Amino acid sequence: xxxxxxxxxxxxxxxxxxxxxxxxxxxxxxxxxxxxxxxxxxxxxxxxxxxxxxxxxxxxxxxxxxxxxxxxxxxxxxxxxxxxxxxxxxxxxxxxxxxxxxxxxxxxxxxxxxxxxxxxxxxxxxxxxxxxxxxxxxxxxxxxxxxxxxxxxxxxxxxxxxxxxxxxxxxxxxxxxxxxxxxxxxxxxxxxxxxxxxxxxxxxxxxx
Amino acid sequence: xxxxxxxxxxxxxxxxxxxxxxxxxxxxxxxxxxxxxxxxxxxxxxxxxxxxxxxxxxxxxxxxxxxxxxxxxxxxxxxxxxxxxxxxxxxxxxxxxxxxxxxxxxxxxxxxxxxxxxxxxxxxxxxxxxxxxxxxxxxxxxxxxxxxxxxxxxxxxxxxxxxxxxxxxxxxxxxxxxxxxxxxxxxxxxxxxxxxxxxxxxxxxxxx
DNA sequence: ATAAAAATGGGTTGTCCAATCCAGAATCTG
DNA sequence: CAGATTCTGGATTGGACAACCCATTTTTAT
Numbered sequence: 001x002x003x004x005x006x007x008x009x010x011x012x013x014x015x016x017x018x019x020x021x022x023x024x025x026x027x028x029x030x031x032x033x034x035x036x037x038x039x040x041x042x043x044x045x046x047x048x049x050x051x052x053x054x055x056x057x058x059x060x061x062x063x064x065x066x067x068x069x070x071x072x073x074x075x076x077x078x079x080x081x082x083x084x085x086x087x088x089x090x091x092x093x094x095x096x097x098x099x100x101x102x103x104x105x106x107x108x109x110x111x112x113x114x115x116x117x118x119x120x121x122x123x124x125x126x127x128x129x130x131x132x133x134x135x136x137x138x139x140x141x142x143x144x145x146x147x148x149x150x151x152x153x154x155x156x157x158x159x160x161x162x163x164x165x166x167x168x169x170x171x172x173x174x175x176x177x178x179x180x181x182x183x184x185x186x187x188x189x190x191x192x193x194x195x196x197x198x199x200x201x202x203x204x205x206x207x208x
Numbered sequence: 209x210x211x212x213x214x215x216x217x218x219x220x221x222x223x224x225x226x227x228x229x230x231x232x233x234x235x236x237x238x239x240x241x242x243x244x245x246x247x248x249x250x251x252x253x254x255x256x257x258x259x260x261x262x263x264x265x266x267x268x269x270x271x272x273x274x275x276x277x278x279x280x281x282x283x284x285x286x287x288x289x290x291x292x293x294x295x296x297x298x299x300x301x302x303x304x305x306x307x308x309x310x311x312x313x314x315x316x317x318x319x320x321x322x323x324x325x326x327x328x329x330x331x332x333x334x335x336x337x338x339x340x341x342x343x344x345x346x347x348x349x350x351x352x353x354x355x356x357x358x359x360x361x362x363x364x365x366x367x368x369x370x371x372x373x374x375x376x377x378x379x380x381x382x383x384x385x386x387x388x389x390x391x392x393x394x395x396x397x398x399x400x401x402x403x404x405x406x407x408x409x410x411x412x413x414x415x416x
Numbered sequence: 417a418t419a420a421a422a423a424t425g426g427g428t429t430g431t432c433c434a435a436t437c438c439a440g441a442a443t444c445t446g
Numbered sequence: 447c448a449g450a451t452t453c454t455g456g457a458t459t460g461g462a463c464a465a466c467c468c469a470t471t472t473t474t475a476t
Contacts, residue, residue: 005399006365014442014443014451014452014453015443016443016453017443017453020453021455034334035247035334035335036331038244038247039246041432041433042433042434043432043433043434044434051454051455052454052455053454053455053457054435054436054437054454054456055227057434057435057436058452058453058454062434063434063435075321112334113334114330114333119330121391122326122327122330122387122390123244123331125244125322125327125363125390125391126243126244126320126322126390127243127244128339129421134390136391137393139388139392165400166404168396168397168401169381169400169401169403169404171384171388172381172384172385172398172400172401173377173380173385173401173404174384174386175383175384175387175388176294176382176383176385176387177377177380177384178381178384179329179380179384179387180332180347180379180380180383182333182334183329183333183343183344184344184347184349185288189376189380190380192373192377192380193376193377193381193384195448196377196381196405196408197381197408199408200404200405200408200411202406203411205247221421221422222422222472222473223424224423225422225473228423228424246417249464250463250464250465251463251464259423259424259425260424261424261425261426262425262465262466263424263425263465265466266423266424266473269464270464271464408440
């Protein structure tokens with residue numbers, strides 16, 4: 001019963017019910033992003049979502065199940081936001097645009113918050129295996145999107161290195177850069193980390 | 209009174225007192241590393257340190273002050289462990305040895321725990337400005353150690369790129385690699401992230 | 417040796433929060 | 447439109463934990 005049957009519900013919900021559920025997840029995601037999982041109390045979530053009483057327990061068995069829904073939600077949000085840029089990751093120009101957008105976004109946030117998946121993942125990694133796997137799976141999807149672009153470059157014969165390795169290294173550089181940017185409250189770490197990685201990729205390009 | 213006078217004590221402690229204090233910090237560091245700051249209760253720390261009752265409050269004003277001591281402690285621990293390798297960071301061979309040692313260490317830990325500074329930093333970044341600064345300062349010291357090696361390469365005319373940028377990017381790659389390694393429970397992310405970065409550095413080397 | 421200072425142990429308090437219950441209202445389905 | 451189901455609101459409970467207090471013992475300095 002442990003690994004099975006998580007989030008068994010999600011069905012049989014009225015339109016209004018689905019809407020309420022979504023509002024709870026969104027509010028929880030925001031609060032957990034701002035304060036961390038343990039600091040975000042269900043009372044806060046309740047108030048922020050504009051629901052009352054035992055509503056949260058009506059839709060989620062416990063805080064854990066809500067947390068898993070939040071990780072899923074944040075993964076979708078992160079990937080959705082970058083979706084328009086993923087298609088371009090098969091040229092250096094597109095990669096630079098992607099980099100610029102990430103840097104720009106952090107600037108708008110004043111370097112606060114870090115990566116929604118990374119922050120959650122780091123917090124739960126050692127105490128919550130289920131949540132750890134959920135975060136890891138989110139990163140796998142992200143990595144896939146990056147790999148897709150590099151793979152197309154490789155297939156066109158424009159890249160002279162393993163796309164798998166480069167994609168993973170790029171995601172790592174992004175995450176590390178984000179963490180340092182978050183802690184220092186300046187974008188330079190993110191800029192430098194991504195630039196180094198993209199320069200490294202560029203060094204392995206050749207015109208087809 | 210906010211930014212001033214943190215950890216005003218530390219003096220006027222008997223040898224036995226210093227020993228007890230150190231034991232508390234070490235136990236707290238271990239527990240916070242394993243479970244996170246909020247999940248590590250002072251009761252746990254008390255038991256793990258083998259002290260009793262209000263001992264923790266005898267040495268620390270509150271949990272916050274203990275946390276700051278822990279961040280300091282972990283910074284020292286992380287830097288101490290790498291100290292023998294820092295001297296060699298001015299050659300590619302030394303950099304590779306450093307990489308190998310980090311990977312080796314993660315393997316011994318079965319990819320658990322992540323970076324002691326990074327995990328703490330990520331957890332406190334948005335809720336605890338003082339702790340955020342302490343973690344950021346720890347990373348600055350780490351970055352300095354890496355920069356030192358690259359700067360010597362540069363000064364010898366063997367490096368054809370900004371040592372400051374490379375050092376920061378290397379630390380970012382390391383942190384991102386560690387996070388992904390921790391979440392996936394396999395060393396490959398750390399290996400690939402560091403290898404990409406070291407390859408990038410090597411591409412900018414030339415014999416003097 | 418003795419007084420002062422530091423260290424220890426146990427017990428207590430107040431708060432916060434996850435989780436549960438129940439009764440009533442809204443919404444869906446046949 | 448009527449019965450069933452889903453949704454909602456408020457109130458409560460039980461446990462955990464940070465923080466505090468005080469009496470006693472040990473250590474340090476004179």
